[in-house]
Amino acid sequence: MSETRLDVDPLGSSNRSIHFESSEHMVKALGAQDEVLRLIESEFSDVNLHVRGNELSISGPPAAVDRTERLLEEIRTLAANDTRVSPEVVAQLLRMLSEQSVARPAEVLTLNILSSRGRTIRPKTLNQKNYVDAIDNNTVVFGIGPAGTGKTYLAMAKAVQALQHKEVNRIILTRPAVEAGERLGFLPGTLSDKIDPYLRPLYDALHDMMDPDSIPRLMAAGTIEVAPLAYMRGRTLNDAFIILDEAQNTTPEQMKMFLTRLGFGSKMVVTGDVTQIDLPGGTSSGLKIVSEILQGVDDVNFSMLEASDVVRHRLVSDIVTAYGRWDDERRKPSTARRRRTEQES
Template sequence: MTETGRETAASCSLAASAARPGIRPGIGPVLPAGVRWKVPLRRNGNSRRGSASSYSFDIEGITGPRANTMTESANGKRRLVTGDGAAGEFPHTLPGVRTEVVLFDNSDQMVQSLGSHDEALRFIEEQFPDVNFHVRGNELSISGPATDVPRIMRLLHEVRGLVARGTVISPAVLQQLVALLRTQSLQNPVDVLTHDILSSRGKTIRPKTLNQKNYVDAIDDNTVIFGIGPAGTGKTYLAMAKAVQALQQKEVSRIILTRPAVEAGERLGFLPGTLSDKIDPYLRPLYDALHDMMDPESIPRLMAAGTIEVAPLAYMRGRTLNDAFIILDEAQNTTPEQMKMFLTRLGFGSKMVVTGDVTQVDLPFGTRSGLRIVEEILQGIQGVNFSVLDAADVVRHRLVGDIVNAYSIWDDAQRNRVKHSASREKRGEHA
């Protein structure tokens, strides 16, 4: 064979393709193992997307009378051919490539699983760019690297479980499912994504990550729960959903929502307007969440009756809160004294959830955050739980998670720089 005008052949594993009717295996010489090839595979006309794809793989040196051949022509194009010389169509199995077929019960189940206009299938293709998908009737053939195909099969298994429970499959749901599968937890992802807390106005509120599910379970199992994590992790929203659920199920007789109005110095006296005018801007996020979970027309009535109370933290002093679901939001802006005051308001039949982000403290310089020190004080006390959420649990815009990660890296670098500088000064090595 010469480098031009003739074809160089390398044998490929026949695997599944040898068993397919009409395929006559060919024979070709073997290139040394370790040669890297990129092989385009033409999709059948019934493919959902119809675009060409390719595999990169290492030649394994497989040969014999039942091997397919891969050839490189004079113009540099590589193709998979069968014994009769026809270009190989998907699916053919190459070295290091695995093929699986998913059979759906009917076309409705297939559409529900792959999404409207195949948007779910397109999302999976984007997540696994080296994998080919081929649709024919109610069958979905998947062929690609042996490391990727089992992950996709697991993903589709969970998707079918979600469909069976009535979940609408969208790219957002798939993104949550992929994240759950990456945790390699023993927890069934379907159980996490179908753990409904509350349904209101056509919207179902449920945890979307494993940490969120653990946080919700902790609220069920404990009396005082701390939800600590960055913005967008759902710590306050899920706590409020549990509070509304407890009220609807008559587990408590009222909901109390509170925040430290640290930006106004907690006294609020110098601000213009009535008390309501002064505190509303600081409590607005809690009102917004309530409107998502309850009939907006019922909220003023419940507040007038005292069933729902929204007030600044300063108004908790001296009270004992019985038979209530109490949420303290933005707790990183409490002092240790305020945190102690709040926690000791707990009465019989009540539950407390304290939420905050220790990286966003707005207290005056030099003032310690009550949330930062409370864990070392209360750790180990029965009935008290600390649930930590992180950037992986951010369920807002994708950029929010990236921003949280970037700030976390920057904060760590700053702390290390300060620690290193202090260490050098201690040794008398001034920069």
């Protein structure tokens, strides 16, 4: 059993010792060649860390020692749950602890959704966990946020989990083929050739989560269906987990059409990024206005993800934030012009 020992010397410096239950547990927590330990030392430069056997001692100013100990407790919990403690995970823990967004960050990062092909899919931020919980607790969920926040990937993982647990009989994945205006006839090749480029991201996610050899068989049997949004019209989808991806590229009419396909025993997840709308100029996005229409409707949830939830390369979060600032600056002059016009009239 891991233990923590606390001592306070007369000069006001705290000294604490954390005992790990085994050397293997300690290596998992502190990283190969102590990479995690070195990262903690660089983050808390006023704290001294010393390793002896299976014991890690912490000394320094009480407040800094408290923060270091709390971080190490979360790291120790992750290691005990066989979660790889990488520098990226430590950075995420530090952010969650500094924001005080959740009492125990390790509980967020050890929530397993799906294990497949030697890897486990989990939420990596508090907002992602809230999104996953919303999918569990609601029939219709909207996951709205920038690229790389796991909107579609986590929804796909929940769909595969629901299928494996026999909560649904099939998975239906759909996207609007907006670049071709849902009119695919002028593109070369067969129908499959024409729509595959738009649906490829959904296929890629499926291959991450399931045995690739089983996917053609499941698709042939209708257990998994991947189709453009136009193919949903006129259908009632019962006992299915239905995901609409890239929903910012739906018109209000298409969004209404899709939502009204919901049948008994089904669950819907709608994902999109309202900052990446590819619709022709002047066309309203169905995803932008649906929150106004359905706000307050029981069993419908809107989960908002942010740049801080991006789980791709760290630069992606910085890029999303930079574009957000740029968009805000562009809006300011147009808002000012509109106000002047309203005042003059």
